[in-house]
Amino acid sequence: KAGVTQTPRYLIKTRGQQVTLSCSPISGHRSVSWYQQTPGQGLQFLFEYFSETQRNKGNFPGRFSGRQFSNSRSEMNVSTLELGDSALYLCASSLGSGSSRNEQYFGPGTRLTVT
Amino acid sequence: QKEVEQDPGPLSVPEGAIVSLNCTYSNSAFQYFMWYRQYSRKGPELLMYTYSSGNKEDGRFTAQVDKSSKYISLFIRDSQPSDSATYLCAMLRAGNNRKLIWGLGTSLAVNP
Numbered sequence: 001k002a003g004v005t006q007t008p009r010y011l012i013k014t015r016g017q018q019v020t021l022s023c024s025p026i027s028g029h030r031s032v033s034w035y036q037q038t039p040g041q042g043l044q045f046l047f048e049y050f051s052e053t054q055r056n057k058g059n060f061p062g063r064f065s066g067r068q069f070s071n072s073r074s075e076m077n078v079s080t081l082e083l084g085d086s087a088l089y090l091c092a093s094s095l096g097s098g099s100s101r102n103e104q105y106f107g108p109g110t111r112l113t114v115t
Numbered sequence: 116q117k118e119v120e121q122d123p124g125p126l127s128v129p130e131g132a133i134v135s136l137n138c139t140y141s142n143s144a145f146q147y148f149m150w151y152r153q154y155s156r157k158g159p160e161l162l163m164y165t166y167s168s169g170n171k172e173d174g175r176f177t178a179q180v181d182k183s184s185k186y187i188s189l190f191i192r193d194s195q196p197s198d199s200a201t202y203l204c205a206m207l208r209a210g211n212n213r214k215l216i217w218g219l220g221t222s223l224a225v226n227p
Contacts, residue, residue, distance in 0.1 A: 004158070033214075042219035043159075043203065056214045090158050103149070104215065106158030 002027065004093050004107035012113045018079040021110045023091030025072050031055070031096025032074040033104060034066060037088040049074055050096045078112075086114045118142050121204055121218030130227050134191040138204035138218045141185065145216070147207040148180050150189045152200045153220065159203055163189065194225045 005024045013019050025032050033056075034046040045058035049068035066076040072093075078085055088111050092104035121138045128134055136150075147166055151159035163178040165171045165187075171178045177190040187206075191198055204218040 043217040045214055045217075048214065058214075092158075103161055103164060106151075106160065108156075108158050 004091060004105055006089075006091050006107035006110050008110060009108065010111045010113075012115065013081050014115055015081055015083060017081050018077060019081060019112060020075055020077045021089055021091075021112075023074045023076075023093075023107060025074070025091075025093030026105055029093035029095055029105075030072050031094045032068055032072065033092045033094070034074070034076050035090045035092065036060075037090055037109070038086075043090070046076065055096075081114045083114050086112060088112075116141060118216050119204065119206055119218045122221055123219050125222040125224060127224045127226060128194055130194060130196060130225055132194050132225070134194050134198070134223060134225075136189040136191075136202050136204075136221050136223070138187050138206075139185055140187075140206055140216075142206075142208065142216075143182075143185065144208045145206040146209045148178070148187050149205040149207075149215075150176075150178055151203045151205060153203060154200045162202075196225050196227050199224050 007022045023032055031050045033048040036044045046060055046064055047054055047066050048056040052068045063079045068074045088109045090109045091107045094104045119138055119140045150163040152162050153159040165178045165180050168180050168182045175192045179188040201220040201222050203220040205215045207215055
């Protein structure tokens with residue numbers, strides 16, 4: 001099975017711009033979660049989508065949004081970029097079937113640099 | 116106080132050493148415990164998944180959970196340079212709001 005793919009892998013943007021990141025989960029996985037990872041804060045949960053619906057949300061401002069398509073692919077968008085948004089953005093997929101295990105499989109991430 | 120505490124290290128050991136990585140947690144509602152390994156410039160990969168108190172072994176890796184002390188550990192025997200990575204613990208609450216809570220990760224370097 002192909003793993004989780006994320007595009008693009010690297011991105012450089014300037015303050016005030018917006019960005020869209022894409023994630024394709026493992027085939028058959030219906031849940032996609034997004035995380036922001038920075039050295040000081042570690043992995044911070046952004047949101048989780050399951051069957052095109054947002055199921056959980058972390059404590060991030062409304063500039064961060066996401067969506068999921070019928071084929072389970074997901075996108076996240078960050079508007080009005082700030083310097084502090086520079087981070088590795090990780091996508092994780094899981095079956096999301098309500099199974100207690102909920103093991104997550106991560107993509108390689110998108111490294112976003114805001115200048 | 117964070118729900119999950121993990122010493123970020125860095126931890127540096129010689130090849131062949133036994134490595135002990137630890138996390139403590141404050142919320143007794145956590146029921147599922149995971150260890151992930153993250154190499155530089157890669158996403159985390161799941162190493163071990165445990166549910167009950169006690170030990171779970173997989174090759175050179177042993178995951179230990181002590182729910183009474185709210186403490187989990189990952190032991191690596193006969194450590195190799197290829198084990199050099201950041202190790203993250205993650206925990207899952209039961210119930211409706213089921214999101215993973217992560218430790219900050221411990222950076223490990225195994226020196227040949």
